[in-house]
Amino acid sequence: MSQTSSTQIQLVRRPSGWPTHEDFRTVTVPYGDLEPGQVRVRNEFVSVDPYMRGRMNDSRSYVAPYALGETITGGAVGRVVESAADEVPVGAVVLHQHGWTDVIQADAGTFRVLADVPGVPLSVRLHILGMTGMTAYVGLTEIAGLKAGDTVFVSGAAGAVGTAAGQIAKLLGAKRVIGSAGSAEKVALLTEKYGYDAAFNYKDGDVRGQLAAAAPEGIDVFFDNVGGEHLEAALEAFNDGGRAALCGAISAYNATERPAGPDNMPNLITRGLTLRGFTLGHYLHLAPEFTERMTGWFAAGSIAYDETIVDGIEHTVDAFLDMMRGANTGKMLVRI
Amino acid sequence: MSQTSSTQIQLVRRPSGWPTHEDFRTVTVPYGDLEPGQVRVRNEFVSVDPYMRGRMNDSRSYVAPYALGETITGGAVGRVVESAADEVPVGAVVLHQHGWTDVIQADAGTFRVLADVPGVPLSVRLHILGMTGMTAYVGLTEIAGLKAGDTVFVSGAAGAVGTAAGQIAKLLGAKRVIGSAGSAEKVALLTEKYGYDAAFNYKDGDVRGQLAAAAPEGIDVFFDNVGGEHLEAALEAFNDGGRAALCGAISAYNATERPAGPDNMPNLITRGLTLRGFTLGHYLHLAPEFTERMTGWFAAGSIAYDETIVDGIEHTVDAFLDMMRGANTGKMLVRI
Incomplete structure (x- = not known):
């Protein structure tokens, strides 16, 4: 067990038109020892996606708006570095929705352990296979x-x-x-x-x-x-x-x-x-069908992809804005 | 057998914006003796419908545009007054698509003989039951x-x-x-x-x-x-x-x-x-299902309707324009 601190990006103001850096803040969130049932995950890749822009507005949509002053949630993959939950052990690769942070500590139930698929880079779980x-x-x-x-x-x-x-x-x-x-x-x-x-x-x-x-x-x-x-x-x-x-x-x-x-x-x-x-x-029931077919296509070498990588959690807002402007080819990702 | 003449409305110019009387003409079309297989029908009601406006344009649509100089086709109901076809005898009530005319003489195969349904006025076959x-x-x-x-x-x-x-x-x-x-x-x-x-x-x-x-x-x-x-x-x-x-x-x-x-x-x-x-x-295969249900509802007295009637084939264009302006309540019909 250990203490650590994480760097997280939060929404502090609802953007009008194009978001600016002033709509966000970067905060340091300290984490104490794990509670029973919790795990600590160090993210490897954090996703920035177009739908996130909609959640920055306070308007009716299929998902609730982001709350002001809270860390922006969204897809990310990482590895468990400490665990107080047997089902999610240290070293496990996990997919989760805790979003724009380098480290996250939370209940084990909020992480999905990914089976290691040979030849599939971790980042791909956030796009082609995700x-x-x-x-x-x-x-x-x-x-x-x-x-x-x-x-x-x-x-x-x-x-x-x-x-x-x-x-x-x-x-x-x-x-x-x-x-x-x-x-x-x-x-x-x-x-x-x-x-x-x-x-x-x-x-x-x-x-x-x-x-x-x-x-x-x-x-x-x-x-x-x-x-x-x-x-x-x-x-x-x-x-x-x-x-x-x-x-x-x-x-x-x-x-x-x-x-x-x-x-x-x-x-x-x-x-x-x-x-x-x-x-x-609304279509998550199709996940097994999708995963089976896409894994097969991927393994057969039928799927090409590109990633546009930005390094460092502190550049997440830039990555998001660049993606909205179309600066990316393929999937825009932040590498931690 | 006999000769007769009919009054028919034809499109002579494609309307730009709202149609005007100058876009149409009324012609007298003489009919000679019936050919074998033909019948002569005296219309009782002629339909004017919004979709006809689209057919007056020379543009891609689900049905071909009306040809200039030909009689405007569309739904009508009438009675057979002469017949040279056994399957469509004199006195039969027929539904057809020959459109804006008081009398039509054509192959029997272009008319559908309607079974008489007690309590159902003929005009209703052009709207609620049609x-x-x-x-x-x-x-x-x-x-x-x-x-x-x-x-x-x-x-x-x-x-x-x-x-x-x-x-x-x-x-x-x-x-x-x-x-x-x-x-x-x-x-x-x-x-x-x-x-x-x-x-x-x-x-x-x-x-x-x-x-x-x-x-x-x-x-x-x-x-x-x-x-x-x-x-x-x-x-x-x-x-x-x-x-x-x-x-x-x-x-x-x-x-x-x-x-x-x-x-x-x-x-x-x-x-x-x-x-x-x-x-x-594209949905005519649903006609039996519709007819069964609607006939049942109609017979049960569950269906109210209105008709806005204009008398005389020579007023068909007025009826059409009034319908486009919303002057009708319920179905706009021309009674011959």
Whole structure:
């Protein structure tokens, strides 16, 4: 048993528009000896994700807002360094939701012990084999009803969810997969590394025209991480019976005024389209199915991925803001 | 056998915005003796419907545009006055799609002979027991997945589809049904005759606020005939897991510029909402189920309805325009 201190990031003010450093504070939290049933975990990787922006607002959503003055919670993986709980021993690798801290001490029940999978780096449990990979899988299968032969469009395709979605779509039999991203480098990566058949840079403008050119026969499935213009473009490109899985709307997260919606909503009627929003929390029953399939694909070498790593818990806010601006390729992570 | 002439309404110019009389012409079409296999039908009621506005445009939709210089097709019921086809004898009551004409002569196969149902007026086959009733039924059940206990909101609730939808929702176990309409008289009718629990006049403005006041516990199902502000208001009022059946967007049909979409589309994600557009043509396999249930409800006296009747084929365009402006309560029909 020992005492230690941890460095934690807390929300102290609700951001208006783009968050700034003044909305957060870094605090040192001391931990005393473990209580019976507790463990102490040293994090190795901490996740920063788009959905966290929504939790910084005090508004109705699928998860409660972050409380001011408390440490920001979210996905992280680490190793147990002390234990007063037999079921979570020292050395165990654990996944948890304690979030933006280098060390966390809490009841053993709040940590999930991960079986060691040879050849799977720990960080991957926070994305391809974790929440972001499962988000891509559930969105394509359960929400959008992807069928073999479909043409699929993924917006924000170079992000953590988007890189997974394109590859999963192909593995599930999509005929053609089209992605959008925010730089020429990312666009190149989509076709060269991630199996996209076509890709374009949405910062070049005319998303509608670029999508139409990339999908001359229309699209059947849209996996949306961006919203706004991308959704409008998809509504224009949809074939009859098209289905959208709305996963994110990063274009709107930092808006201080509500952006206007698509001007072509009546296409939903004339083409028999379905738009369905989702968040993973309602689909956790699909975790065994996802894990089995994704582990198989991963082991077969069918899954590429990128990580954008920022070192040091003290740079977590920078990592979060960079991710919101699209500075990452693949999954943005903070390495402790 | 005999010769006759018919009065038919044709589209001669594609309307820009609101149609005008100059977009149509009335012609006299002579018919000679019947060919073998043909029948001659004298219409009793001709239908004018919102979807016809879409067919007047030369744009991609679920049905082909009306051809210029041809008679406008659509639902009608009439009686066979001459027959050269044994299976469709003189005196038979028929439903057909030959549209805006007082007399039609065509192959017997293009007419469906209706069994006489005691107590069911012929006109009802064009709405409650016909396409509009089935549209309401399919939208609530197959598209929106209505469950007992749901709170349902119907926009444009005093129209042909809306008056059916409110009653069907209650018969299927909805806890609370809320409707919007465009006049104080219609609003009163919704609660007094059609079983709506609450109703409001959308021409008073603030659709969002009026809906929120009428649905203090939120809505689970939205049956949309109007689009625009109504859809935006519903997205704000939806409970988690809410479902919309998008049936019509009459607010947009005569717009010359595309109206902006809802400013709150991200609610789809945070609340796990589904928006699904539909047109009846893809759900005709549900006709036997619909007919059985609706005939039962009708026979039990559970279904109220209104008709707004305009007399004379020469007034069909006026009837159509009045319907688009909301001058009708219940189903707008032309009586020949």
